[in-house]
Amino acid sequence: MAKKHAILAHGDCDGVISAFLYLKHFMPDAYPSHISLGFTQPWRATAEVNTFRIDECSSLVLLDVAVDKELFSHLVNYVMSGVSVLIIDHHYTSSMWIEKLKKLGVRIIWDIAPSTPSLMVSKLSITLNPYEEILVRVADVCEGSECNDNYITQLSDKVKLSISIDPGDIEFMKEIVDVLMHGGCLESFKKLEVKYRKAKWLLNKLVNIASERAIDMGSVLISGFKEAETRIFAGLFGIAATEIARKFNKDSIFVRKEEGKIVVTIRSQRGLALSYCKAVTSHFGGKYGGHREAASATLPDMNLDEVIKALTTIVNQVSESGIRDMSRYGI
Template structure:
């Protein structure tokens, strides 16, 4: 059993125990970890009331639903937002949805990413309300289909749209992005928003501390940026955030793209986690790259989880011990494939 499998099983046990301790809660909200996901989750928590909140993403939605299907009773509402379903997860997700539906649970799924048509047609019979629509944010999809039209919701939609389209023209969008980097501040922000509090002084101070740490990290990361060119003449950069704790760095990467005149960026978050973000080229479609490796997302912002063999995982651990930079073979394959297709 490799390290990844140990971590996966630990996560499953964590969610199982957490669920058993929260059986009194009537509903479950499963949402993404970024700004849009947090705001969408807050709207769902306001709408459904007493709910257990779980953060997930395309890479682990199958595991989370499996656990939820084990500890949910009859007649609950399960609301999922800002999480796309990739081809490789369909079978496991359908199995969990079937189990939940048999117990009378109602399932709602709201998303604004691009889903493969075969995934949509396969999953549709097992979801009571499947709302997948191209939109600036999942928050706007949630608000539309739940008919949330109050002024507070409109303000939150504006922030979610600003963050998820990587415009970041609002200062509050930057603050929220920093607060979504860690679970503790992420869940506190979501619950505050659900109560109608856009930002507390305590969370604002925490965001300032995160910003200071972030700027130092960016200085170090910039030293190792690589520049490449695709067969089609597109210039792109490879940015390595491994070991920094930074997640969802689209707006930070945008600054690097401007600095290097890059059309897009390949961003490495972990040895097995890679995202692609558009830089100067906003007309680019990056999805073919991540689809090849089982991922998904938007044409201009997408990602995938790589299946690494044991050798690559061991080499990565050794490299960290000796403070050497090491790219697993799968990451090199992704970079080479990017050069070929874009």
């Protein structure tokens, strides 16, 4: 059996567009028969990597997937088995692993960039067609960049929400890539439109709920969600946290209970998201990743109210010290 190229991308707007661009410009002849394509979320990235059988992989490419200690340790197995590993990523937390990855023999392309597609264009000298240029701008907007072009913002909204409503729908993400690989445009992809309409309705409901129950800490709003609500709103929490932060011009923290864990989603206008995450994982354990403006932490399973109560103290400590000295929290 011929070995395949394994590609694992973040299962969001940014990651899906990254996967398309990489396949289109670097592996067009290998798609789809010699490609194993997967999408993941930060908390399960290592588990997803392990679904690729080392003896069946000729290469492994990680796109828009933040590196942490657990993922790094598993990449060692691939490199030691002779599998070529490439990482293209713009998450701030990946930067602390660059030198270790290079020593291991992993090729890593990292820099601060609006999105991973933007990073690919700047570092890999990709020549884009007009629609691909639009998709890169869409990825940038999905990641938080400002844009005055209504067409771009509307398309970004549709792609982001249609993916986020069910972050476990890997087949849908693969369908988006396939549509693009065959020269199609997302505006005419009917399944995307259907998912978007449902997601938009749920997002508005989630923003209203979060606003009503938020604990106001002055410069920070904290909202908690039970496990049943997590199942209803799925992957919309990050988008809703961003909307809350912009609406009230405050940092927004969502704490939600999922099966077997607590997830903390943070959006910070003041660039303190990683500081909050570092502090909360130092207190409870767990891991975190992301950017200064947008980050998340996964904590061990525990009582939701206890986490929220502790966060009120942690938030004050970080808010008071973080602006003066972010290095106190290792950021």
